[in-house]
Amino acid sequence: MTARATSRWILVALRAYPPAFRAQFGGDLARTLDDAWRARRGRLAARTAARLQLLATTVSSGLAERGVAVSRLTWRSHRPHLYEPAGRHASMWDSLRFDLAAAVRGLTSARAFTVLTVLALALGLGANSAVFSMVNGVLLRPLPYQDPDQLAMVWSENPRLANETNPISPANFDDFRRMSRSFESLDYALSFIVRVGIQGQEDQGVVQVLRVGPTLLPILGARMQLGRLMGPDERDVAVVSDRAWRTRFGADPAIIGRKIVLSGNESITIVGVAAPEFVFPLRDMLWQAGTTTPQVADLWIPMPMEGPRWVLRDGTLIRSTHALMAIGRLRPGATAAQASAELRAHAQTLADRYPDSNRGWSARVVGLHAQATGSMRVGLSALQGGALLLLLMAAVNVTNLVLARSIARQRELAVRSALGATARQLVRQALIESLLLAGLALGLSTVVGVWLLRALVALAPATVPRIADVGAGVETWAASAGLALAIGIALAIVPVWVAARTDVRGALQDGSRGAAGVSRSGGRLRTTLVVAEVALAVVITIQAGLLFRSFTSVVTTHPGFQTENLLTFQMTTPDRLTAVEAKRAFYDDWFARLSTLPGVTAAGGTTRIPLGSSSVTTSARVEGNTNAASSLPEVEFRRASSDYFRAMGMPIVKGRAFSPADRPTDPAVAVINETMARAVFPGVDPVGRRLQIGPDPTGAWITVVGVVGDIRHNSLEVAPPPEMYIDMRGNPPNGPFMAVRTAGDPLALVETIRGLAKSADATLVISDFRTMSDLRSAALAERRFVLTLVSGFGVLALLLAVVGVYGVLALVVAERTSEMGLRMALGAAPATVVRLVLRQALTLTAVGIGLGLVVAAGAAGVTRGVLVGVTAYDPLTYVSVPALLLAGAALAALVPARRAMKADPALALRV
Amino acid sequence: MSTGLTFTMRNQPRAGVAGAVPGFATVTLTPEPWRHYKVEVRSAPQTFSARVWPEGQWTPVVRDRTADRVVSGELVWRPPPCSVASAER
Known part of the structure; x- marks a missing residue:
């Protein structure tokens, strides 16, 4: 025509x-x-x-x-x-609808591409949304208190002690409260939770009690669902938690005004039931929180600072006993850092005024949120970082797929362009297609994320703060949608980039010729992407490797006692036993009967069970040392029964353990650990030496009779501190822990011991039966949790990198079939062709590994804080991870290499 | 190098006019570099007015705008395609 x-x-x-x-x-x-x-x-x-x-x-x-x-x-x-x-909007909507329909058809026709892309992105997004839900729930969500950002904790700080967050003494607290201008209000609580029985509920075990200053709960803004808060001058009242109200009092709506009697014949009246969301304290607010016991308060009881425990004979508050945690509300505009600086200055004033007790002590203010979430911050941040890197790797892999598809569709783009499609239309089409992919991935990731989050919560140890409340919320979905949108837009750049570089003339004349230009630059981009992917895999896998090495280091750490065949539980002595002599007689009888139970080889008691309870310290003055009390060494202090060391399997290194022959009326005796022997008695034999504990220079002398091996008391990861034990018969405790060494399965003895307790006294409360193996396992739970997830990320990262290398080589081999056929037609051996492909794979991987090693070394600071027993530059990890990746890349290259080797030269030349 | 272009039409029937299946029409085209094309639809005036495009009663053609001539080849009616380079109208 x-x-x-x-x-x-x-x-x-x-x-x-x-x-x-x-x-x-x-x-x-x-x-x-x-x-x-x-x-x-x-x-x-x-x-x-x-x-x-x-x-x-x-x-x-x-x-x-x-x-x-x-x-x-x-x-x-x-x-x-x-x-x-129809108007501009309708026209735009029509165009969008058409583009959307075209995108749906395009993606439906390329099913393998669509499925792979959506799956990769959905996994990456789902992992991120699950980890973000956890990070949000544990770290970011506001604490369940009124205006929680204004709340802060005050700690004592002493550079001589390893722990920067020591409890505060009553007198120092009182001075800080008077002197501070940064705090609007400040109150205190005991820095540890005590476990007591309730009369009439002995069979239900103990409740956990936190003794608090009278205004602490109002400062926190605690809301009551029944009754009221305690008044400022009230005594012998309690607020009960929602959990305890339901589990211990059957959610009785008439509980207000009910009297209960706690162990020690302490009678209290319940005045309020806290709202369900009020949880206080969270584990890390307590001192020495490295314990595996759930630290949730069931009852809050007011504790005025009065009586001999807090007030000295001269009527002043005690200054040397550090037993309180202090929590306050900052004035509007004041920050924790400003408050810290102010209290440090006041601490210096107090140190000058009271050198005996305060020299060397300073103060530290920490935001309550930071304090409550501190222990999980590094681990969860590492997890979130790992999840983001994984998503980045998935996006890189998908980019490679999109790139390959775009190169294959060059001719189609050229035809569209020749038929009048504008650049804007082509960009819009690309954008809609990639956004559709991202949208599908987002939809699937919602399911994957919920599933993964359930798994995460199930795997997470109970000690993770607020883990029970973790769930996927709007913030999580918004974050995922934001990531999906960003990925969708980024992916749209690829086809646009290809279209911009397409030689339209060549593409219309001959698809392969037109693709040549883009193939070259596309090949470079693909190679760059795979190098980046390998580098990311190296970063993730090295972090996982370091955590694994660290974990194995902690697991293989000997705790200093025998964990096998050891049963532990706590008991609260009957209330009828008020006199020391009566308690002593009770314990003598109890241990005699307990240790002769069938299957029991030894039984002992202590006030602090390793890996399962908190610690308490005291200063120790060796005879002849006239230094001020504030410069005396702090040592951890426990009471123990005579057979405790044998039951625990702790070796007596020097001297002897306690003996039934040590009469309570004789001068007290102590057993110390090896670290204390080195630290307090350097270069001398401590056995037979005398020391005093506490700040009172007129206190009783205690004779060291033995040295026992070091044990990891607070954590498997922390070196043993100086420890001393005194014989518990001297001052029998009300709620000791028992350690029972058994010949067989420790848990098989639980019912027998319950029966023994019942026969000993019907009001005896025993609870919290756990094997020491379980305690040890629980002590590793947080580390195991982080390791499991990071290892999962590491394995996925390795797989993605290997798949990426395979994808690039498969394309390269497909593009170079003619060349390889020609080489073989001209006499090249198949092995030469294999070497060619392998060399390319290993070169790519080596460059990625080099880059990844540099980045991993630069990022070493991130994980250094959680590594134990291994450096952030652990040579074994830095060698084995690259070796693993190289081996994976070589394996990935073998398939395309074999394909290249089997190329029929004649056929290849005809293509 | 010849390319197949598949088209369909969207019905927007006037009041009182019954719809119909527009079908998929494929024409061949051998695009040449540096030329621009456009797609035209051929049909009876009544079809345009009714805005219903029954299969067989409309024909897509591709015009080379540079030379102002129809360059598309033979038309084939085919079942719905899996992969199309369509310019849906």
């Missing part, structure tokens, strides 16, 4: 149509009519008649169309005509 002008008559007839109709269909209709006009052949009369009929039909159709338009205008129909301008 040749160019021609449309018949004038046709153009005139078309004027019968409304202008809007002509604007939309005029061109196409004119061409159609013109073809019909010129198709009329034959005699003039017949031709004229046919053409007149054509004109008449056109005019009548046009007028009819006008009539419809007029009637629509008249009746104001809501249904628009196709040719009526």
Whole structure:
């Protein structure tokens, strides 16, 4: 056909149509009519008649169309005509709809690509959303208190002691409260939880009690669901937690005003039931929180600072006993750092004024949120970092897939462009397709995320703060949607980039020739992406490797006692035993009966069970040392029974353990650990030496009778501190822990011991039966949890990197089939071709590894804080991870290499 | 190098007009570098007015705008495609 002008008559007839109709269909209709006009052949009369009929039909159709338009205008129909301008938005919506439909068709036709892309992104997004939910729930969510950002804790700080967060003494607390201008209000609580029984509920075990200052709960903004808070001057009252109200009091709505009697004949009246969301303290607010016991308060009881425990004979508060945690509300505008600086200055004033007790002691203010979440911050941040890196790797892999697809679709893009598609339309189409992919991945990731989060919460140790409340919320979904949107936009850049580099002329003439230019730069991009992917895999896997090495180091750490066949539990002595002599007689009888139970080889008791309870320290003055109390060494202090060391399997290194022959009326005796022997008695034999504990220089002397091996008391990861034990018969405790060495399964003895307790005294409360193996396992739970997840990320990262290397090489081999065929036709051995492919794979991987090692070394500071027994530059990890990746890359390259080797030279040359 | 282009039409029937299946029409095209094309639809005036495009009663053609001539080849009606380079109208 040749160019021609449309018949004038046709153009005139078309004027019968409304202008809007002509604007939309005029061109196409004119061409159609013109073809019909010129198709009329034959005699003039017949031709004229046919053409007149054509004109008449056109005019009548046009007028009819006008009539419809007029009637629509008249009746104001809501249904628009196709040719009526539907408005800019409707037109844009139509275009979007068409692009969306085209994207759906395109993705449906490329099923493998779509499935792989959506799965990879959904896994990455799902992992991120699960970890983010946990980070949000544990770290970011506000604490369940009123204006929690204004709350802060005050700790004592002493550079001589390893722990920066020591409890505060009553006198120092009182001075800080008076002197501080940064705090609007400040109150205290005991820095540890005590476990007591409730009379009449002995069979239900103990409740956990936190003794608090009278205004502490109001400072926190505690809300009551029943009753009221305790008044400032009230004694012998309690607020009960929602959990205890439900489990111990059957959610009794009439509980307010009910009297209960705790161990020690302490009678209290319940005045309030806290709202369900009020949980205080969280584990890390307590001192020495490295314990595996759940630290949740069931009862809050007011504890005024009065009586001999807090007030000295001269009427002043005690300054040397550090036993309180202090929590306050900062004044508006004040920060924890400012408060810290202010209290440090006050601490210096107090140290100058009271050098005996305060020299060397300073103060430290920590935001309550930071304090409550501190122990999990590094671990969870590492997890979130790992999840983000994993998502980045998934995105890189997907980018490679999109790149390959875009190169394959160059001709289609060129045709679209030739048919009049504008650059904007092509970009929009690419954007819609990639956003659709990201949207599908987001949808699937919601399911994956919920599933993974459930698994995470199930795996997480109970000691993770607020783990029970972790759930996927709007914030998580918004974060995932933001990530998906960013990925969708980033992926759209790839086809646009390819289109911008496409040689349209070549693409239209010959697809492969047109692709050559893009293939070259696309190949470079693909290679860069895979190098980046390998580098990311190295970073993740090295972190996982370091954590694994650290974990094995902790697991293989000997705790200093025998964990196998050891049963532990806590007991609270009967309330009828008030006199020391009566308690002593009770314990003598109890241990005699306990140790002779069938299957028991030894039984002992202590006030602090290793890995399962908190610690307490005291200063120790060796005879002859006249230094001020504040410069005396602090040692951990426990009471223990005579057979405790044997039951625990702790070796007596020097001297002896306690003996039944040590009479309580004789001067007290002590057993110390090896670290204390080195630290307090350097270069001398401590056995037979005397020391005093506490700040009182007139206190009783205690004779060291033995040295016992070091044990890891607070944590498997912390070196043993100086420890001393005194014989518990001297001052029998009310709630000791028992250690029972058994010949067989420790748990098989639980019921026997319960029976023994019942027969000994019906009001004896025993609870918390756990094997020492379980305690040890629980002590590793947080580290195991982080390790499990980071290892999972590491394995996935390795797989993604290997798949990435495979993908690139498969494409390279496919593109170079002719070249390889030619090489073999010219006499190259198949092994040469294999070497060629392998060399390319290993070169790519080596470059990625080099880059990854540099980044991993730079990021060493992130994980240094959680590593134990291994350096952040552990040579074994830094060698084995690259070796593993190189081996994986070589394996990944073998498949395409074999394919290249088997290429039929003749066939390849024909392609 | 020849390319197949598949088209379909979207019905927007005028009041009182029944819909119909528009079908999928494939035409071949051998695009040449540096030329621009456009797609036209051929059909009876009544079809345009009704805005219903029954299969067989409309024809897509590709016009080379540079040379102003129809360059598309033979038309084939085919079942819904899996992969199309369509310019849906």
